[in-house]
Amino acid sequence: MATLIVGVGECKVSNKNGDKIRALTLGSCVSVIAFDPKNHVAGILNIALPDSSINKKRVTEHPGMFANTGIPLLLRMMTKSGYDGKSELIIKLAGGSTILDSNQTFNIGKRNILAARKALHTVNLKPEAEDVSDNYSRTVSIDVVTGIVIVSSPGKGQWDL
Amino acid sequence: MGSMNVKQMVEQRIGDMEVLPNVVMKLLSFTDDDDHSLKDVVAVIQNDPSLTTSVLRVANSAAYAPRTAVTTLSRAIVMLGEKMVTGIAIGSCLSHMYNDSLDGYESVKGEFWNHSLRSAIAAKQISGYALKDIQGDFAFTAGLLHDIGKSVISDFLIGSSEMLRNWLESGQVEDFIQAERNLLGTDHAEVGYAISVKWGLPEILCDVIKYHHQPGQAPEEERGVLYTVHLGDMVAQLGGSGTGSDNLAYKIDENYKDYINIDERNLDLVFLQVQDEFWGIKSEIFSSDRN
Numbered sequence: 094m095a096t097l098i099v100g101v102g103e104c105k106v107s108n109k110n111g112d113k114i115r116a117l118t119l120g121s122c123v124s125v126i127a128f129d130p131k132n133h134v135a136g137i138l139n140i141a142l143p144d145s146s147i148n149k150k151r152v153t154e155h156p157g158m159f160a161n162t163g164i165p166l167l168l169r170m171m172t173k174s175g176y177d178g179k180s181e182l183i184i185k186l187a188g189g190s191t192i193l194d195s196n197q198t199f200n201i202g203k204r205n206i207l208a209a210r211k212a213l214h215t216v217n218l219k220p221e222a223e224d225v226s227d228n229y230s231r232t233v234s235i236d237v238v239t240g241i242v243i244v245s246s247p248g249k250g251q252w253d254l
Numbered sequence: 255m256g257s258m259n260v261k262q263m264v265e266q267r268i269g270d271m272e273v274l275p276n277v278v279m280k281l282l283s284f285t286d287d288d289d290h291s292l293k294d295v296v297a298v299i300q301n302d303p304s305l306t307t308s309v310l311r312v313a314n315s316a317a318y319a320p321r322t323a324v325t326t327l328s329r330a331i332v333m334l335g336e337k338m339v340t341g342i343a344i345g346s347c348l349s350h351m352y353n354d355s356l357d358g359y360e361s362v363k364g365e366f367w368n369h370s371l372r373s374a375i376a377a378k379q380i381s382g383y384a385l386k387d388i389q390g391d392f393a394f395t396a397g398l399l400h401d402i403g404k405s406v407i408s409d410f411l412i413g414s415s416e417m418l419r420n421w422l423e424s425g426q427v428e429d430f431i432q433a434e435r436n437l438l439g440t441d442h443a444e445v446g447y448a449i450s451v452k453w454g455l456p457e458i459l460c461d462v463i464k465y466h467h468q469p470g471q472a473p474e475e476e477r478g479v480l481y482t483v484h485l486g487d488m489v490a491q492l493g494g495s496g497t498g499s500d501n502l503a504y505k506i507d508e509n510y511k512d513y514i515n516i517d518e519r520n521l522d523l524v525f526l527q528v529q530d531e532f533w534g535i536k537s538e539i540f541s542s543d544r545n
Contacts (some may be wrong), residue, residue: 101494101529120502121492141493141529147522154394158526192488193429193505199520201525204496212262219463221260230501247360248415248499 096234099139100122102158106136106170115234119161119188121202123160123225124233125134125254126185127167128178128240135237136174138167142201143208160208165215171188185242185254186210187233189225202226218254260410261439262402267406268445274453275347277302281340282455285395287355295336298325301428308346309339312375337391341374351405358411359404359496366404368532372495374398375531377486378430379524383516387479396462397486399455402445404497410438415499422503430503431467443467481513489521489528 094111094223099217114137116124125138138157139141145159156162172178177209184211189202197203206225213219224231229246233254245251274282280298284290299305306327312322313330324330331339345352345367352367374397381393411418411434411485418433420426427433434441447464455463459477465472469480483505491501516524 118496118501120496121327122494130480142522142525144522147519148526158529188490190502192492192502195512196508199488199492199506199518201521204518219444225439228498228502232490247501248419250416 101139102141102155102163104136104138104157104163104166104170106167106174108132108134108174110238112237113234114237116188116233117232118229119189119231119233120190123134123186123188123202123205124243125164125167125209125213126187126235127171128183128185128235128242129171129180130240131180132175132177133238133240134171134174134176135235135240136167137233137235138163138224140205140209143204149161160205160212164209164212164218167248168216182218183240184213184220185244186220186225187231187254189244190230191226192229193230209246218248222254258538260437264406264438264440264445265448266408267409268448268452271449272454275302275454277305278340278343278347279454280283281336281343282395282416282459284336285340285389285392285456285459292416295331295339295468298330299327299339305346307333308342312338312342324353335391337378338393338533340391340395341371341398344395345371351402354405356497358406358408359498359500360415360467361408361496366401366494366497369490369497370398370401372490372493372528372532373400373483373486375486376489376493376524376528377483379527379531380485380489380514380516381479381482383514383515383520383524384478384482385515388478388482391481393486396459396483398465399446399450400466400483400487401442401446401497402449403442403444404451407434407440407442410485415542419499419503428499429467435504446488453544467504471508477514481507481510485510485516487523493525493528493532495532507524 097105098107099116116139120203123140127136139159140163141158145162156166189206189230191202235242242254244254260526309330355363374394377393377397378390381388431441450460450463469484472480
């Protein structure tokens with residue numbers, strides 16, 4: 094039984110009974126949370142930026158950093174841990190926070206959300222639930238056995254997603 | 255408890271704070287002074303055996319991976335740069351402050367340091383996009399110190415996070431600075447400024463701390479570096495290194511465009527560079543035996 098912490102640009106997957114996977118204090122990063130209820134495989138990908146074209150070298154080192162290369166990584170890791178590629182895969186999104194910027198340059202959160210949805214769409218997946226945007230940070234976790242996803246934020250408490 | 259009472263208590267707390275260690279003060283004075291040599295920096299650090307050990311340890315760490323062991327301070331300083339050496343001195347000598355939890359912000363141990371370090375790295379990166387020349391090393395040091403007021407004000411905010419967040423969401427206040435001011439009669443920027451004056455920091459560093467959420471109110475000649483730190487702070491918060499309940503609860507001053515020329519693509523590159531540098535050095539400074 095362990096809690097796997099997912100850092101920025103990382104992807105963690107587990108099929109172990111009792112494990113939890115957690116991404117801490119998401120700002121503009123978007124966590125893509127995947128759960129296979131049939132085989133009890135869960136994963137969190139923590140996307141930092143929308144597109145890998147800004148630095149292709151980094152794709153080899155940290156594919157999870159970008160939405161377009163991170164989603165295929167998440168699916169590969171889920172498959173390696175027992176997801177059969179055919180049964181239901183529940184996807185949820187959390188994060189993508191914004192900061193008040195009237196000219197939108199700093200709205201990386203919104204660009205990450207749109208890029209995550211687009212990358213999911215290309216592999217025929219769609220988020221079942223989302224807790225995204227707004228101007229507060231989030232910590233998100235998933236229980237590998239139950240698939241229950243909990244979001245929390247300082248000063249706001251915690252809730253199910 | 256009236257707000258004047260709280261303000262007086264905050265002032266008393268600042269008055270009771272220890273003076274800034276001389277070694278840090280001396281290194282900070284170099285950030286605003288080009289007229290010093292490597293020999294001067296070595297002379298300051300070698301008087302502090304613990305700091306000397308920390309500097310050599312970081313220089314020999316995996317993050318820098320020297321081909322041969324670094325055994326002299328002068329080589330270590332050249333390798334790390336004065337910016338990093340000043341950062342090590344601040345992190346090491348003020349670890350009791352930076353490595354503590356900020357309970358009033360519901361921020362756990364380590365987050366304050368991570369936020370300060372990420373802000374410093376981001377400010378240095380953003381200084382590269384400034385319309386007027388800004389020293390990256392100075393932006394780094396200013397970014398490291400910008401939030402020191404939180405270390406004092408935090409205790410007076412304990413138990414109020416939910417209420418302050420509700421004020422923000424209901425539109426009662428515009429940002430967390432105003433929320434702090436409404437509750438306490440002061441805010442972390444004003445408190446940080448008072449600390450910096452007590453410590454006798456260079457005037458421009460005091461002003462960065464005072465105006466980092468209102469850079470447009472700073473004297474015109476200081477605004478370039480103010481906007482650099484202002485945006486560095488925002489990049490740190492967006493990158494997930496905030497200090498708890500106030501994270502992302504601030505406004506970007508859109509007039510930054512008059513001082514900093516950065517578009518979405520370059521901002522993405524800054525995020526990537528900040529992440530790389532942060533991973534490389536975040537653990538090194540604080541693995542000192544002073545903790």
